[in-house]
Amino acid sequence: MAARRAAKPGRRRARAPADPGLLTVREFQRWMEERYGSRDRERGIDRTFGWFVEEVGEVSRALRKGTRDDREREFADAFAWLVSVANLAGIDVADALARCYGAGCPKCGKSPCACPFIP
Numbered sequence: 432m433a434a435r436r437a438a439k440p441g442r443r444r445a446r447a448p449a450d451p452g453l454l455t456v457r458e459f460q461r462w463m464e465e466r467y468g469s470r471d472r473e474r475g476i477d478r479t480f481g482w483f484v485e486e487v488g489e490v491s492r493a494l495r496k497g498t499r500d501d502r503e504r505e506f507a508d509a510f511a512w513l514v515s516v517a518n519l520a521g522i523d524v525a526d527a528l529a530r531c532y533g534a535g536c537p538k539c540g541k542s543p544c545a546c547p548f549i550p
């Protein structure tokens with residue numbers, strides 16, 4: 432995972448920062464809606480989900496034989512398409528993450544997870 436850069440003191444955050452890595456999940460989801468929401472709605476959830484699945488395949492290929500830059504791009508693309516699908520499904524990803532993972536492992540409730548290890 433790329434190191435996160437700290438925000439420069441006194442610098443005002445733009446509506447769509449040049450460095451999306453500084454966005455929270457909620458901000459990123461809103462940013463995706465602003466940038467791609469109308470196109471995503473025109474494409475529809477089934478075809479948008481298809482793009483997400485294709486991007487997951489590209490993550491797999493990048494993990495096997497890609498460069499670090501390839502992997503970063505494919506992780507970003509897959510996450511962005513997943514967020515587009517969430518927008519179309521009316522899912523707030525930040526709320527879902529908090530609800531499912533905010534109190535530890537969703538199965539055992541512990542952090543770190545204490546579930547039996549399944550290789």
Ligand SMILES: [Zn+2]
Binds near residue numbers: 537539540541
């Ligand atoms: Zn667990």
